[in-house]
Amino acid sequence: MTSTEQRLAAIRGDVPARRHNARTIAALTGNPGCTRRAVLDSAGVDKPKLAERIGFPARFGQSRFAISRGNAFEAQVKSDGGTELLRLVAERVGADPEEPATWTDLNAADPTDRYDRSRDLLTTAGDAPALFDHPLLSLEVAGQRVYLEPDLVAARLAGRWHVVEIKSFPVVDGQADPAKVAAAAIQSAVYVLALRELLAAAGHDPELVSPDVVLVCPRDFANQPVASLVDVRRQLLVLRRQLDRMARIDALLAGVPEDFTADPTAEPAALVAALRTVEARYAPDCLAACELAFFCRDEARGQTGALGRPVREALGGVATVADVLALADGVRPAEPGQAEAAALLRAAARLRAEALAQSSSGPGAFAQQPAGAGALAQQPAGAGAFAQPSAGAGALAGRSA
Ligand code: SF4
Incomplete structure (x- = not known):
């Protein structure tokens, strides 16, 4: 164990390191300037447990209903062995939808060699159209190799690779919830990066993996799938920068007190005092991306x-x-x-x-409108504005098939 690993293990306490997945890696980019988060995530601290221990339990995550709806939609899209999915994706990326493609489900591989099998198949795939379901990919995060088990399909079509993500949020009139599109984009960027690294390690050009990912969602309020292209170039840059920053964890640790601990079994008062010694940069976005958000929001009041x-x-x-x-x-x-x-x-x-x-002083001013909560009803801007997303990340119009 290096001294850095020892230090991170001491910060984490006597518990196994929490392993990252694509969702947690994607969340790392939510607040790249936060040292507190970078240190805790590099150490593999169990942040949900830590937040609960200090009296600020996290309150986000996918509901069970959303998870089962997502699983059902994914099963429906793949139910015909990928034929409809191939047609949608091929049309979207400008390939011939009639050209037959092979379909390989890597989930069926022996779990002990799924990564090796994924690597072998993905790096030796020829130019013929091919779709790979559930490939196991990996990325280096803070010195640890993290294995990603995406429910995605890697499609090799018209000479390029495309990451295909199946999401159950609807696209209505070419628009989707901007927050959900943004979350899907950053998560897909994790897979694009992992796939690029896999190809590069085998001597291939990593740019063969397109930064345009294909998002497959239900159209309108039916369960009819629709494919849209989402450009994740910007997300790739942010992700790369944050992973590089975590790879230089030594520099961050130099500014952290020697006795800093985030061991969830320590006394809450000691944990709070320790956390306050590491710089944080709270922003409202933290509420959707970091388990410590309620603690940091209280601190930043x-x-x-x-x-x-x-x-x-x-x-x-x-x-x-x-x-x-x-x-x-x-x-x-x-x-x-x-x-x-x-x-x-x-x-x-x-x-x-x-x-x-x-x-x-004006005539009849507020005559109908006494002070109080009702006054907000006259104000167009404000929290209610979020209920009407228009253009932006959620706008998929013109890019859907
Ligand atoms: S919630 Fe706190 S620790 Fe997490 S990213 Fe925001 S400021 Fe950093």
Whole structure:
């Protein structure tokens, strides 16, 4: 064991390292600037257990209903031995859908040699069209080889490889839930990277694996499958950067106290004190991607960063909500570098005061609308805006077949 491995084992405590999968690797990219997360994930800490131990249990994950719906849709799409899937994928990537392709289910392979068999078949596949179901892939994460058991199909068509992901969220009028498309894109990027590394290790050109992944989802509210292309180039860059950062874990550990522990069997107060010694960068996105989100959100209360990246960037250099209010009221002078943010805040405060003065002095102002929760019903922007995703990551229009 190297000294780094010993250090990570000490951080993790007397429990086996939690193994990564494509979902957890994808989640690593959610907040690449967070040292706390990088250290905990590199050490294989059981973060759900840790969060529960310190009184902030995680509350996310796929419901059992969603898992069984996903399994049923996947079984339906593959039920005819992949014929319909081949047609959909071939049309989408511009290959001849009539050209016969072989179908190999690697899930049926002996589990002890499934990875070797996947590697052998994928790296020796000729140019003939071929689909491989459930190939076992692998990636190096923080010095550990992680095996990925995707429920995907790797398709070799028209001379290129495509990752095919089957998801059960619907595509309605060419649009899908942007958050779900984004999650599928980053997860698919994990597989693209793993497949590229597999081919590169065998002396093939890794660029043979297309960055356009094929997403197969139910169309509208029927169970009719529809294929869409999703470009994961950006996700590949973020993923590569975060994996490289975790590979340089020594540099991160240098800034972590020697006695830092995340052993879920330690006393909660000791764990909280230890966690606070490692820098975190909480953002609302953490709620969907990291088991420690409720703890970090509580810790970041009053910090502008906790309001999200756009707010943090707009207020560049103003760290706390108290400072924001003081600058807006003009009760504290701006520090060097805060002049622009301070001017904007003062202007916003002035506009708000004018608007409030006008609405309270105008005829019939708020006559129908007493103060309180009901007032929000008049405001178009806000949380309700998320209910109407339009263009963006979720827009699959024009790319579906
Ligand atoms: S929840 Fe906390 S530890 Fe996890 S990524 Fe966010 S800030 Fe980092």
